[in-house]
Amino acid sequence: MLSLIIFLPLVVGLLLCVVRLPDLVARWVWVVTALAEFVLVVTLWVTARPGSSGLWAEEQLRWIPSVGVSYHVGVDGLSLPLLGLTAVIFVAAAAYAFAQHDRPRLYAAVNLFLQSTCFGLFAAQDLILFFVFFDLSIVAMYLVIARWGHGATHRRSALKFFLYTFLGSLALLGAFIGLFVASNPHTFDMVALAAHPPLVGRPGAATLVIVLLLIGLAVKTPTVPFHTWLPPAHTDAPTVGSLVLAAVLLKMGTYGFVRIAMPMLPESWRQWSWVIIVVGVVSVLYGALVALAQTDLKRTIAYTSVNHMGYVVLGVGVAGLTARSDEVARQIAVTGAVTQMVSHGLITGALFLLAGTFWERRQSYALDDYGGLARSAPRLTAMFGLAAFASLGLPGFSGFVAEFQIFTGSIALAPVTAVALLGILITAGLFLRALQRVFTGPQRGASVDFADLSPHEVLAAGLLLVPAVAIGLVPRPLLAVITPAAQTLIRQLGG
Amino acid sequence: MVPQMASGADVLGLLPELWLVAGALVVLLAGSFLPRRRLNLARLLTLVSCAGSLGSTTLTLGRGIRTVFEGNFAIDHATTAVRLIAVGATAIVVLLAGDELAGSARQAELCVLLLLATTGTLVLAGAQDLLLVITGFLLASVPLYALVGLTRTPLAAEASLKTYLFGSLSGIVLMAGVTVLYGLGGRTDYPGLEAGLATAPTGPLIVGTVALFAGLMFKIGAVPGHFWVPDAAQGSGVLAASYLTTVPKIGALVAAFRLVTVLPGPSRAALLVAILAVVTMTLGNLAAFSQNDPQRLLGWSTVSQAGYLLVPVAMAGRSGLATGALVVYLAGYAVTNLAAFAVIAAVPGRRTLTEYTGLAGRQPWLAGALLVALLGLVGTPPAAVFAGKLAITVAAWEGGDAWLALVVLLNSLLSLFYYLRWIAPLVRSGRPVTSVRRWGATVAVAVAGLSVLLGIASALLWRVIGAG
Numbered sequence: 016m017l018s019l020i021i022f023l024p025l026v027v028g029l030l031l032c033v034v035r036l037p038d039l040v041a042r043w044v045w046v047v048t049a050l051a052e053f054v055l056v057v058t059l060w061v062t063a064r065p066g067s068s069g070l071w072a073e074e075q076l077r078w079i080p081s082v083g084v085s086y087h088v089g090v091d092g093l094s095l096p097l098l099g100l101t102a103v104i105f106v107a108a109a110a111y112a113f114a115q116h117d118r119p120r121l122y123a124a125v126n127l128f129l130q131s132t133c134f135g136l137f138a139a140q141d142l143i144l145f146f147v148f149f150d151l152s153i154v155a156m157y158l159v160i161a162r163w164g165h166g167a168t169h170r171r172s173a174l175k176f177f178l179y180t181f182l183g184s185l186a187l188l189g190a191f192i193g194l195f196v197a198s199n200p201h202t203f204d205m206v207a208l209a210a211h212p213p214l215v216g217r218p219g220a221a222t223l224v225i226v227l228l229l230i231g232l233a234v235k236t237p238t239v240p241f242h243t244w245l246p247p248a249h250t251d252a253p254t255v256g257s258l259v260l261a262a263v264l265l266k267m268g269t270y271g272f273v274r275i276a277m278p279m280l281p282e283s284w285r286q287w288s289w290v291i292i293v294v295g296v297v298s299v300l301y302g303a304l305v306a307l308a309q310t311d312l313k314r315t316i317a318y319t320s321v322n323h324m325g326y327v328v329l330g331v332g333v334a335g336l337t338a339r340s341d342e343v344a345r346q347i348a349v350t351g352a353v354t355q356m357v358s359h360g361l362i363t364g365a366l367f368l369l370a371g372t373f374w375e376r377r378q379s380y381a382l383d384d385y386g387g388l389a390r391s392a393p394r395l396t397a398m399f400g401l402a403a404f405a406s407l408g409l410p411g412f413s414g415f416v417a418e419f420q421i422f423t424g425s426i427a428l429a430p431v432t433a434v435a436l437l438g439i440l441i442t443a444g445l446f447l448r449a450l451q452r453v454f455t456g457p458q459r460g461a462s463v464d465f466a467d468l469s470p471h472e473v474l475a476a477g478l479l480l481v482p483a484v485a486i487g488l489v490p491r492p493l494l495a496v497i498t499p500a501a502q503t504l505i506r507q508l509g510g
Numbered sequence: 511m512v513p514q515m516a517s518g519a520d521v522l523g524l525l526p527e528l529w530l531v532a533g534a535l536v537v538l539l540a541g542s543f544l545p546r547r548r549l550n551l552a553r554l555l556t557l558v559s560c561a562g563s564l565g566s567t568t569l570t571l572g573r574g575i576r577t578v579f580e581g582n583f584a585i586d587h588a589t590t591a592v593r594l595i596a597v598g599a600t601a602i603v604v605l606l607a608g609d610e611l612a613g614s615a616r617q618a619e620l621c622v623l624l625l626l627a628t629t630g631t632l633v634l635a636g637a638q639d640l641l642l643v644i645t646g647f648l649l650a651s652v653p654l655y656a657l658v659g660l661t662r663t664p665l666a667a668e669a670s671l672k673t674y675l676f677g678s679l680s681g682i683v684l685m686a687g688v689t690v691l692y693g694l695g696g697r698t699d700y701p702g703l704e705a706g707l708a709t710a711p712t713g714p715l716i717v718g719t720v721a722l723f724a725g726l727m728f729k730i731g732a733v734p735g736h737f738w739v740p741d742a743a744q745g746s747g748v749l750a751a752s753y754l755t756t757v758p759k760i761g762a763l764v765a766a767f768r769l770v771t772v773l774p775g776p777s778r779a780a781l782l783v784a785i786l787a788v789v790t791m792t793l794g795n796l797a798a799f800s801q802n803d804p805q806r807l808l809g810w811s812t813v814s815q816a817g818y819l820l821v822p823v824a825m826a827g828r829s830g831l832a833t834g835a836l837v838v839y840l841a842g843y844a845v846t847n848l849a850a851f852a853v854i855a856a857v858p859g860r861r862t863l864t865e866y867t868g869l870a871g872r873q874p875w876l877a878g879a880l881l882v883a884l885l886g887l888v889g890t891p892p893a894a895v896f897a898g899k900l901a902i903t904v905a906a907w908e909g910g911d912a913w914l915a916l917v918v919l920l921n922s923l924l925s926l927f928y929y930l931r932w933i934a935p936l937v938r939s940g941r942p943v944t945s946v947r948r949w950g951a952t953v954a955v956a957v958a959g960l961s962v963l964l965g966i967a968s969a970l971l972w973r974v975i976g977a978g
Contacts, residue, residue: 032874079897081834081972082904121874143900147891154890162870162937170934181926185919188903192915196907223912 016063017072017088020055020098021135024048024105028127031120038119042112045123049102049109052130056102060095060496068206069503070140071095079143083195083202087140092500093273093353096493097137097266100360103482104262105130108255111368111475114375115255117163125162126255129155133263137270142191142203145275149187149235152264153180159256160248165374169251179244183234187271190227193220194279209278209507225283228276229291235268238298238328242321249317250380254371257313261320261367262360269327269356273349277331278507285510288335292425295332296435298325303441307448312373312380315449316366319406322438323359323414327352329435330421336428337510345508348424349501350494355417357493358483362414365402365479369395372472377461382449385465387458392467396454398476403446405483408439413486416494520578523585525566526593527632533559534625541618552618553604553611556625560601567593571974581699583636587975588764591837592635594974596760599844600628602957603756606852607749608949616660623653623660624753631761634729640688640698640722643765647684650729650758651677657753661746669745673738676728680735684725690718700772712776719777722769723786729762731755732790732816740797743809748858748950751805752851755812756844763819767836770826784824788917791817795924802862804854807928808847811887814925815843821902821914829909831901838971839898842886842964846895849883849957856950863932868940876951877936879958884929886961889922894961897968 027048031041063071070089078086090098108126115122132155136148153176161173195203197213197220214221234241249257277284284291302321309315330352334345372395373380389396405412418439425432453462468476486493521528536559537552544551567590575586603624604611611617630650637643655677659670692698694714695706707715728735743751766783773779794814801807822829822836829835856876860866870877886893899922906914964971 032878077969079969079972081969082831082901084900143891147896150891154885158937161934170938174930174934177930178923178926182923185923188900189916189919192900192903192907193912195904196912201908 016055016059017090017138018074020052020059021088021131021138023052023055024127024134025131028124028131031124031127036120041120041123045127046109046113048127049106049130052134053102053106056098059090060099063090065091070206073140083200083204084143085141085204086144087204087206088135088138088144089140090138092496092498093270093504094137095496096353096357097270098134100266100357101130101133101137101263103478104259104360104364107364107368107475107478108258110471110478111258111371112255113471114469122163125155125158126259129159129259133259136267140205142194142205142208142275145205146184146188146191149267150184152267153177153184156256156260156264160252163253163256164251165253166251168247172247172251175244176248179241180234183231183241186227186234187231190224190231193224193227197224205275205279212279212281214280215282221280221283225276225280225287228271228280229287232268232271232276233294235271236265236324236328237268237321238294238325239301239321242298242302245321246314246317249320249367250311250313254368254374257367257371258364262364265320265324266356266360269324269331269352272328272331273353273504277334277504281508284508285335285337288332291332291335292329292429292432295325295327295329296432298322298328299435299438300441303438303445307441307445310382312382312449312453313367313370314380315382315445316363316370319442319445320359320363322442323355323363323406325438326418326421326435327355327359329425329432330355333425333428333432334505334508339428340510341427342505344424344427346498346501346505347420348428349504350497351417351420351424353497353501354413354486354490354493355421358413358417358486361479361483362402362405362412365398365476365483366406368472368476368479369399369402372468376466379461382452384461385453386460386462387454387456388462388465389454390458391462391465394468394473398468398473398480399454400450401480402476403450405480405487407443407446411484411487413483413490416487416490523576523578524583526563526597527629529559529563529566530597530625530629530632533562534622534629537618537625538622541622544618546615549617550612552621553608556604556621557601559625560597560604563597564594564601567597577638581701582639582642584638584768585636588767588833588837589636591841591974592760592764593632595837595841595844596628596631596635596757599756599760599848600624600753602845602848602953603749603753606752606848606855606950606953606957607747609947610747610749610855610858620657620660620749623657627653627657627753628757631757634761635764637765638700638768640692640703644685644688646761646765647681647725647729650761651681654754654758657750658742658746661750663745665745669738669741673742676735676738680725680728683721687718687721687723687725690714690721694718700768704772704774707774707777710774715774715777719773719779720782723766723779723782726762726766727786730759730766730816730820731813732820733786733793736790736794736813736816739813740806740809743812744803744806748805748851748855751809752848752855755808755851756847759816759819760840760844763823763836763840766820767823767826767833770823780824780826780828783820784911784914787817787820787824788914789817790814790820791918791921792924795921795928798925798928801928804860804863804866804932807863807932808850811925811928812847814921815847815887817921818899818902818918819843821906821918824914825905825909825911829905831905831908834972834975835898835901835905837975838901838968839895841971842894842896842898842961842968845957845961845964846883846886846893849879849954849961850887852950852954852957853880853883854950856947856954857944858947864935866932867935867938870936871939873946873951875955876946879954880936881933882958882962884933888926888929892962892965894964894968897965897971
């Protein structure tokens with residue numbers, strides 16, 4: 016079942032490459048595949064139960080036994096929410112791209128390929144399998160930005176994106192090989208490596224491996240100071256590319272923290288936790304401040320991504336603090352971090368979709384070009400307002416649930432992290448200012464005769480905002496999945 | 511019953527090589543007597559002899575390791591793998607350059623040269639005696655000079671001369687190294703040499719080792735014998751360029767691998783090879799940065815790939831994965847590199863990277879093949895070079911040289927930049943369609959597909975060398 020989820024989009028994508036379907040049919044094929052994937056993931060969520068290893072829907076096949084690589088997939092409470100997120104995001108992407116006119120058949124094929132890599136990464140239980148999907152997602156995203164991007168510099172942005180994240184992926188590969196060589200017997204299997212962490216009591220090698228791992232994951236997340244690829248990539252990517260990049264690809268970095276770094280290098284993680292906390296707090300504050308200074312709507316949202324991912328890094332960082340032996344607080348912080356991954360995907364995804372409608376109508380993201388948009392585009396105003404309030408962490412939205420837990424955990428463990436609360440304040444300010452500048456006041460510039468959202472755009476953004484509100488109001492079902500996994504993780508982390 | 515001659519089994523052991531030599535003779539004769547319009551038969555005969563060679567190699571799969579001709583030639587996992595890879599690659603070269611060959615008056619001669627050079631590569635790979643190494647070196651080199659020169663353009667003439675001069679010089683250095691080692695060890699066969707050199711004085715031993723490896727580096731296309739590679743790759747036709755960047759290095763690498771295990775510790779052969787590996791991959795990558803001619807770019811890229819290929823050679827005897835890593839990387843590199851050249855063969859005459867603008871729009875299959883090939887050369891999973899790169903980095907780290915593994919990874923990042931310079935124009939819109947050569951295009955798509963399949967099924971490659 017899990018393999019079906021992973022490879023169905025790939026197979027459909029290949030078929031779309033080979034069979035010359037009319038554009039309209041190709042669009043429908045994409046939508047139907049995305050919906051089928053969504054149904055499959057929901058079925059998996061409802062029906063699957065953990066097996067003996069603690070994984071759901073586990074599958075394992077021999078692949079390259081000589082170097083200890085196997086095709087091993089399975090999900091647990093950390094990966095299932097992200098699989099769900101991926102499924103939702105790609106339904107929204109397919110719906111939004113329904114009006115896309117530049118070679119829609121090929122566009123659908125590349126995006127379906129991208130979807131396969133995302134599912135594969137979150138389901139992988141083998142480091143090399145993880146790496147394969149990690150790298151392929153970069154290739155697919157490069158093609159999306161280089162071929163379908165807009166703006167004068169999109170090829171340069173695509174190149175920067177590829178080089179930068181490829182650096183991260185090579186650092187990861189180095190770390191994986193270090194883990195493999197240190198393990199006994201040699202293996203790339205994640206379950207085995209987490210059960211018997213290698214490199215315990217070997218500080219030199221452990222330092223090398225965790226530094227490589229942290230660099231690799233920090234580039235992808237991205238955290239300060241490895242974030243500079245993100246704003247140009249987002250600004251020049253097509254709307255659907257931005258959506259997937261922000262909502263799913265960034266999660267690959269933070270997912271790596273909870274899936275690989277914490278359970279496989281528990282000792283080093285505890286030693287390095289303050290470094291990670293500082294990086295998290297700096298990302299929160301720096302991301303918010305730089306977002307405040309932007310004059311371009313999409314860049315603003317891109318920098319709030321740095322800010323929001325900073326909360327996740329803060330949450331996983333404080334989980335390594337063992338001085339107060341407060342296991343509950345550590346577990347709450349991790350639960351909050353995983354919830355934040357889902358929440359950021361939904362909310363920022365919605366913001367990018369809505370920002371995309373600005374480009375499609377006026378080829379401009381400049382905040383100064385717009386004003387009084389509420390009069391000509393009430394639906395856009397309502398949805399953007401909703402997404403903006405969700406993004407600044409208002410209660411009733413998923414962002415609040417996530418950030419509340421992260422701060423509860425981190426302030427209990429390290430009160431000094433309360434400075435990161437400033438980030439929420441700044442984000443609130445910048446969103447309110449942007450709303451005011453773009454939507455209120457007298458109509459001017461590009462706002463005049465601005466066409467309101469079309470039904471498929473409302474549907475796409477709504478698909479993301481509805482779960483964001485649902486999680487905000489009824490967080491129990493999601494937390495019931497994450498919490499046990501967070502408890503296991505804290506136990507593995509020890510201390 | 512006629513009594514079996516003592517060397518009968520020995521000769522049969524060399525059946526794959528004999529197929530090639532016999533093929534070369536038949537093609538030579540056929541080329542002399544056939545009218546020009548029938549010359550395509552020469553190509554067919556070449557492919558038949560390659561198929562025969564591959565077939566007879568497959569029959570030996572799973573047999574034990576042995577040596578023939580009084581221990582002079584080893585038939586082991588490495589030899590078997592080289593026979594499959596080198597002969598398979600030769601066949602692919604003949605196929606991908608089908609249009610070029612069909613249009614050439616020297617079709618038969620070119621095929622003969624290919625078959626003889628490949629035989630030399632196989633001899634070099636199986637050699638268990640320094641004298642046989644010299645023989646293999648010459649047999650693999652001399653046809654190459656002619657192969658480059660037969661293109662008959664000013665660039666090719668210069669490249670041919672350069673190749674010849676460097677080849678002769680390297681040959682002399684190689685022979686000097688052999689002489690020194692023979693003088694020190696008193697034997698030229700490997701087991702005898704290993705025993706004889708155990709007590710040799712360190713100074714002369716190092717001199718002999720350095721000279722021997724310096725000579726081999728010409729065939730590998732690695733520093734310090736790399737100068738001819740980019741010129742020859744640029745100046746000659748696709749046939750010669752694709753061949754000389756792929757096949758000759760296969761045998762020389764395995765010869766170097768065997769020598770590293772034979773030469774005693776004080777010779778520092780492994781360290782020497784590790785240093786050459788780092789210099790070669792870095793130089794190749796940096797020099798490829800500013801190239802605008804696709805063939806020259808691939809020429810420098812093959813230099814950098816030779817650097818990666820030297821990593822498992824440096825790990826010979828230190829990591830259990832070294833042989834497998836070398837074989838897997840060689841197989842992956844051969845198919846991926848040939849896929850890139852096949853694309854060049856399919857759209858000849860495009861001598862700058864920008865001339866590939868718009869290929870994705872006009873020829874999506876061909877652009878897809880080129881994309882797979884170039885990303886494959888970077889080491890993107892799950893293509894075959896990735897399987898090889900994973901194996902060599904693991905071998906380096908496991909063998910105790912984590913730094914070498916990290917250098918390999920950093921170099922992969924460097925290499926991404928110039929491969930992307932070729933990929934980027936593909937997806938741009940532009941340029942009207944030009945005619946596409948049938949052979950090149952078909953082979954490009956097929957071999958690119960093969961490179962992905964080999965990566966996914968790389969466990970099969972490990973089985974050839976008896977692991978997994």
